[in-house]
Amino acid sequence: MAAVRGPAVLLYLLLFSDYFSNSCATNSDIERDAKAQYTHRIDSLNLLLYTFLLISTVLTIWMFKHRRLRFLHETGLAVIYGLIVGALIRYGGSTTTVSHLNVIPDKGTRYNDSLPPDTVWLRYPYKMSNISAQQPNKMYAYTFRGEIKDVENNEIDLKATFDPEIFFNIILPPIIFHAGYSLKKKYFFRNLGAILMFALIGTTISSFTVGALMYGMVQVIPHLKTSFNFLDSLYFGALISSTDPLTILAIFNDLHVDVNLYALVFGESVLNDAVAIVLSGAIRNYAERYQSGSGSFETDAFFRALGDFIFIFTLSLGIGAVMGCLTAILTKFTRVRDFPLLESALFVLMSYSTFLIAEVADLTGVVAVLFCGICQAHYTYNNLSSDSRTRTKQLFELMNFLAENFIFSYIGVSMFTFPKHHFDPGFIIAGFICAAVGRAANIYPLSFLLNLGRKPKISPNFQHMLFFAGLRGAMSFALAIRNTVSEARQAMLTTTSLIVIFTVIVQGGSTMQLLTWLNIPVGVDDEVELLPYSNSRGEINETASVSGSNSASLTGGKDGGKALLARWWAGLDTKYMKPFLTHSRPTLLETLPVCCNPLARLLTTTEQLTQECGRSRVDSDSELCLEENEMSFTDHRRSSSSQRAVVSITTQPKNQLFQT
């Protein structure tokens, strides 16, 4: 938060100048206490600034919604307010920098050869004129923050003043968990093939395309040529390949755009965040391990980095899934649901511990939390009491809202106040071009490939919409601000910030227009009337609907192998996972072979047995939709339409909407 200290100091002096004059009258002890209090107040003031920014955003966006203005999403507004406040701070207030002192170890002290100490104790000497018996040297404690790699630069290094890791440890986890927890699984699984294709393969293609293109373009700019190596551009490619189509999804929601398009955009953006963070981590590790100094490219090391990527991704996914299932087991086999507060607390604690376990194991907590969220929604949600369902949904919705808007305000404010921006017009233009080309290289070729095997083809207009939905957001910014030691990295941060601001405001603002131009049907509620006979088959039981939806998604898969895998998973899920982890029918007594009956009996609750088959226990997904109905304005109308859409689409696996 140190980036906004300038005005804070000013305000502080205005408000508390009498405090200072008071303290000067007394002895020097107070000044030092005032110092600690001062730091605390400055931090509070900075937080207060962001709190007021968020309050203004909330009130303004309410007015926009009230007047049905849809051209600006709350995140866009947060960015704009952030920019205004940032500019005011930059040009209105005096900028005070954080004071620093160069120190060396005291003579005769033993120290470790390779590792820096956790804390340093500074013996703070007074100048000659002040030395007296009453004022001995004071000791001050300082804690380790990081290495300063850019000693020559006169500016204060960011690492010493503000820790960008706060984004990865506090801001991103609730956003990503919420994305997983609120995933509409039915549509997600229906389009699983396409989503995985875009997210896994597409993001990698995009990263390398952007990386290569960027590297080529930078060679033309003489002053960047030397400082910008290939790994830097790859890192840029990875971070700019994660998308964050909040604005567009909000409009899709309002206008009831086709649920499958919604699922494609949402599913891809959720998963490509995970891919981007792990990919950029692998590139960073690769750079640190094998490329320090030399610019050569080693094939062996490259494959080790690839192995790293797969290893970290899989293990993070595994931890998330295991912890999600563990929560499901805990909520199924205890009757903790009798005490909703305990149940909610358990849910939150288990989800948070997932993040911590992954971080402790040196994996990616954000990815673990994403898959934990998906499992919590898929299994645990079924076991929760209705009170806990509402509470957890509302809690994470609120946390997501606050975290998202905070990060976007911060993007706005930091454009002006962050000391490590480097505005390089050439690099910025190159960045914009590469980001667009990278997105195109993801969507169009893969859509072509998918359409070869996919029955409901992705029409060209839908492809344009997918391309257009590649807004950049929180994840890109967090990855860019994580490391700003070199000029290249600073230029990357500036470019990323500008791309985020541009896409959120301009692309977000023109979505309505584009939907009209591309003739994408809105108001899918009408679909029910188009397919009136579907209601008669609304009473299909869960098993049928799940396997039905899964096999529908298989038609979207490109090759038979993947289809087989997905079908195998759908069978496993319906036959073993759901009966084991939730209260749903069929029970394990029905699905396991007879020899396992004692075990099956143990794992089946009375509640599960006394339940009627079929409608009594509807699918978790449709329940999720029902819950959302009562909960928030974003899902206010969508849920009812999607509910109806569930019915109609399940009976018509070949979704007509893709052939508009």
Add this chain to the structure above:
Amino acid sequence: MAAVRGPAVLLYLLLFSDYFSNSCATNSDIERDAKAQYTHRIDSLNLLLYTFLLISTVLTIWMFKHRRLRFLHETGLAVIYGLIVGALIRYGGSTTTVSHLNVIPDKGTRYNDSLPPDTVWLRYPYKMSNISAQQPNKMYAYTFRGEIKDVENNEIDLKATFDPEIFFNIILPPIIFHAGYSLKKKYFFRNLGAILMFALIGTTISSFTVGALMYGMVQVIPHLKTSFNFLDSLYFGALISSTDPLTILAIFNDLHVDVNLYALVFGESVLNDAVAIVLSGAIRNYAERYQSGSGSFETDAFFRALGDFIFIFTLSLGIGAVMGCLTAILTKFTRVRDFPLLESALFVLMSYSTFLIAEVADLTGVVAVLFCGICQAHYTYNNLSSDSRTRTKQLFELMNFLAENFIFSYIGVSMFTFPKHHFDPGFIIAGFICAAVGRAANIYPLSFLLNLGRKPKISPNFQHMLFFAGLRGAMSFALAIRNTVSEARQAMLTTTSLIVIFTVIVQGGSTMQLLTWLNIPVGVDDEVELLPYSNSRGEINETASVSGSNSASLTGGKDGGKALLARWWAGLDTKYMKPFLTHSRPTLLETLPVCCNPLARLLTTTEQLTQECGRSRVDSDSELCLEENEMSFTDHRRSSSSQRAVVSITTQPKNQLFQT
């Protein structure tokens, strides 16, 4: 969190020893990156430890509740689990201390004469054997943490490793806000006189009694005599005078003990937290300003400290109230309630900004947040949509639950792992005696005084219960751990921790027994049958019920002056505040003089006008009870009984229950 680094390091080495061996094979760059990652992982591991502690607590307490075992509250269990884990860490793992290095300013560097720098940059030299062209000196950044006052002590100073301010800035605010927000206002106002008496005057009496007694007792202990001055004992008196009767209130809830006794215990404990924190702050300031070195007592300075106390308390209260009313205005005059998510976000942000504003203004954020909570419940709650009501109640309930149990686990763990404990049997015994005497000096004389003017007298058995309800908790511990520089302060922390643990487990555990011994009636549901005629007058309108309850509270006031003030406030609240800040009737058009009609029209919403008078808009308090009904296990049965009790008591202002 550094206090539990010992086992963390052990676990780390077990899990990641191969990581270390890998890193040794490569160059020294990685070791330093590993250092930063290592710190992050240790922090995660420590948080994980507490998360698992909380998960265990939740699961065990569920079992206890499931089997209807009431002798242990979740906070008691959290303490016990904390103690067990703390002991395991202490005696099971190897204790690794945080490494530190003494440093001095580099030659030729200019530095400020009086204030320490915000950051220090350490030029980290390598030993002779390692010096080479590839390994230049590295710079590391360290940030300011505080002054080390105890340089001679070989142990690592707490301030350098763990910031107890985390309790005041993260843990306490949600607990205190929740207390204010969930206050049952009707019973609170009915007993306002007694509550204010106990909380304001009683806490002060208790503080000074404990302070004086403690000072006297310590004079007998030779080795403490020198280090323990009168202000230290006063500080101890202030911190030990705040009560935290969580356990007892939970049992009161379960057993439906008389609502007025509940209100007395709850109201007093809420307010005495605020008094204790401001009082201890005033004592601290007094000590810093006027007593450094000399042990003399200045009357002038004492009254300035008293002025400080009143000033800070009043201003904090004012900020809280103003922000609460501002939220009410925002929610009344905008239609933000159409978008519950925005509304909830606004509510949370406004409440949080109250804390920050108070902190920035050098007041007490915790006190501001308490009165903000009370105003939010009294006014804003009426304007919220039903969705936001549930959401905010549930959110703060959950945050309160997690924060409370975290602090109690921490008290348990820190008994063994915190390096600054000082076990002095004499001091501990003295502390226990003084705490009990101080509580008695609060309750019994004031009850006697109150009974002189109070119509429903506080019976001796109720007085014993009030005395017994003086458990110590989060606030006492947080105040004690805030400062542990001297031996006296360390002995205070140890004694406070032990008193908290003892009262929570032993007093909390024997509440049921005591209720029986004291013949305090339980199951107040039955009251309705005792007073069957009350139902016929259940349709009284809000105005009558509010003024009724308020005038009932006046009878509890000791002198006419205070009664006049309370009556004046009740009138103001019903006539102007509620019509202005909420949607309730009567409107300002009815209560303001005719000349103000244009203004009144402006401040009255259409919604307010179209509302029927009377039952249509029930009092916020009873609505609060209604909400609680659906929400949590703690208020599960109480709400229905209190609802009925509202009716019966309103019609019978002279509550019979006080004469048992």
